Amino acid sequence: MSRRYLTRAAGLCLAGAMFCAASAFAQTDATPGEPTVLKQNGIVYVSGGIGEDEVAAMKKMAAQYSLRVLVAGQGGEYLSDVDVTIASAAGKPVFSARTDGPILLVRLPAGRYRVSAASGQASAAHAVVVPAHGTAQLDLHLKQ
Known part of the structure; x- marks a missing residue:
């Protein structure tokens, strides 16, 4: 050559x-600090909340979702990389994801659900009613 x-x-x-x-x-x-909107089996969700920009972006987005889950440890410290599963009232799993921050926004149909979260040996579960309009808010504090 x-x-x-x-x-x-x-x-x-x-x-x-x-x-x-x-x-x-x-x-x-x-798009600084804006989390990525994802879809799983027809369910739209977003996870994040690390840094001020991302928290502000998620607060603005929250009204578009029927469920907001905040995950914290036993001492109140915010957690990420937490496995969250949402099951119907009948116990059938409808959603599962690993969080990218302490906030998880999920767009679910109205109804009764059981939300479970686990990270290592720590876990928490709680029933929640998702309304037809508005956003249900659930704070989960993982305990060992």
């Missing part, structure tokens, strides 16, 4: 790498 070809190829690779880096930076900068 000629030296001219190699120089041109290297220049194009460098330009491409700079473009990709700039694009990634621009995407990250466009």
Whole structure:
């Protein structure tokens, strides 16, 4: 290969790498602190609440969800990476996820549910009634 070809190829690779880096930076900068909305078996949810920006974003989003779960430890410290399962009143699991922060927002149909959370040896469970309008709020404090 000629030296001219190699120089041109290297220049194009460098330009491409700079473009990709700039694009990634621009995407990250466009939505600071905003958590990702996910969907599982038709159920829309979002999890997060780490950092002031993300907490503020989730507070704004909360009215769009029928259930807000806040997960904390026995001493009141906020927890993330907690396995949360929601079951119907009949005991059938309808939702399961690992949290990305202490706040979990879930869009469920109105009804009675049992919410369980576990992290290591600590766990908690509580019944909740999700209203047809508005948001049910549940604070779970995991205990060993």
